[in-house]
Amino acid sequence: MQAVNQEKLDRFLGTMIVDMGAAMTAALVLIGDRLGLYKALAAEPMTPGELAARTGTAERYVREWLSAQAAAGYVRYDAETRRFALDPEQALVFADEDSPAFLGGFGDIVQAVFRDEPKITAAFKSGKGVGWHEHDRCLFCGTERFFRTSYKHHLVQEWLPALEGVVESLKRGAKVADVGCGHGISTALMAQAYPNSTFHGFDYHPASIEAARQRAEAAGVADHTHYEVASAKTYPGEGYDLVCCFDCLHDMGDPVGAAAHVRETLAPDGTFLIVEPFARDRLEDNLNPIGRVYYAASTMICTPASLDQEVGLALGAQAGEARLGEVLRQAGFTRIHKAAETPFNLILEARR
Numbered sequence: 001m002q003a004v005n006q007e008k009l010d011r012f013l014g015t016m017i018v019d020m021g022a023a024m025t026a027a028l029v030l031i032g033d034r035l036g037l038y039k040a041l042a043a044e045p046m047t048p049g050e051l052a053a054r055t056g057t058a059e060r061y062v063r064e065w066l067s068a069q070a071a072a073g074y075v076r077y078d079a080e081t082r083r084f085a086l087d088p089e090q091a092l093v094f095a096d097e098d099s100p101a102f103l104g105g106f107g108d109i110v111q112a113v114f115r116d117e118p119k120i121t122a123a124f125k126s127g128k129g130v131g132w133h134e135h136d137r138c139l140f141c142g143t144e145r146f147f148r149t150s151y152k153h154h155l156v157q158e159w160l161p162a163l164e165g166v167v168e169s170l171k172r173g174a175k176v177a178d179v180g181c182g183h184g185i186s187t188a189l190m191a192q193a194y195p196n197s198t199f200h201g202f203d204y205h206p207a208s209i210e211a212a213r214q215r216a217e218a219a220g221v222a223d224h225t226h227y228e229v230a231s232a233k234t235y236p237g238e239g240y241d242l243v244c245c246f247d248c249l250h251d252m253g254d255p256v257g258a259a260a261h262v263r264e265t266l267a268p269d270g271t272f273l274i275v276e277p278f279a280r281d282r283l284e285d286n287l288n289p290i291g292r293v294y295y296a297a298s299t300m301i302c303t304p305a306s307l308d309q310e311v312g313l314a315l316g317a318q319a320g321e322a323r324l325g326e327v328l329r330q331a332g333f334t335r336i337h338k339a340a341e342t343p344f345n346l347i348l349e350a351r352r
């Protein structure tokens with residue numbers, strides 16, 4: 001055995017303690033989110049008793065929760081006043097659903113991952129897939145809230161304008177398909193921005209389509225949005241000016257088949273917008289904090305989802321631009337380029 005370098009060991013143990021804390025704290029984030037603790041604390045500095053009174057919770061629990069949050073650096077503690085507070089930056093991350101930095105819903109995703117762990121452990125042995133629809137329902141809401149932050153602040157403002165001629169067409173009145181739309185956050189945002197266009201959301205998961213219909217009602221766009229349970233390879237309609245796949249192409253068993261169907265249903269000058277998790281092409285370039293989150297999600301959610309479907313290509317959430325381009329070329333697309341990127345997303349544009 002190689003000699004142990006004590007300094008390296010100490011550093012690594014330090015990293016592991018931080019990670020143990022983060023893992024334990026995920027459950028506390030979920031509790032804070034569910035009980036409205038972050039949102040209440042965003043109003044003003046509070047003692048545990050004040051926060052408990054404001055949220056209808058028990059002071060002793062809240063005191064312990066706040067102490068853990070302060071140790072995590074998620075809230076600030078003032079030893080003089082004995083009050084806890086959210087700094088503006090912490091409030092943007094935990095308390096303001098509409099902020100460009102909101103991450104407060106991630107506890108739902110972590111809970112789903114732990115609840116579904118036995119299925120994934122068994123799948124490691126069998127090699128079989130675990131479908132998106134087989135996951136704990138927390139995953140669907142958690143995913144909606146996690147992606148909403150990016151979509152709300154980038155989709156209409158940056159991503160659509162980065163596509164050739166698409167905004168003009170949407171303003172005039174375009175026919176749009178949002179394939180693998182999930183809870184339809186992207187569909188509703190586009191429908192709000194472009195009332196002259198018609199939006200068709202498709203997803204193979206019936207519960208998600210039901211949720212998407214409710215979101216469209218709530219967003220006031222039900223009159224020009226239509227949702228239908230359908231797979232990416234067989235959804236109906238043709239002559240779409242724009243077809244979108246938001247964070248879902250890699251979840252599909254046959255992304256080449258799906259993209260080929262997109263190509264068939266596009267108008268001759270139509271655009272295929274592919275939004276995927278941000279990744280570089282080589283594994284060694286994804287060994288960073290974002291890659292860590294996405295490889296973990298890919299192991300627990302995306303790769304099993306793809307393996308559950310026909311072909312089971314299992315691109316994984318870190319496929320990268322080159323591999324995604326290959327998929328699109330195999331499907332018959334010839335003009336493919338990266339239109340935009342954010343730390344979380346890669347935005348590709350493909351045309352026939």
Ligand SMILES: C[S@@+](CC[C@H](N)C(=O)[O-])C[C@H]1O[C@@H](n2cnc3c(N)ncnc32)[C@H](O)[C@@H]1O
Pocket residue numbers: 132133143144147179180181182183184185186202203204205208230231232233245246247248251252253305309
């Ligand atoms: C990570 S979620 C993204 C949902 C949504 N686009 C969003 O960004 O919030 C992946 C979605 O792809 C859907 N999906 C997976 N395979 C599919 C397929 N073959 N056909 C249609 N939808 C599919 C799932 O049901 C799920 O809603």
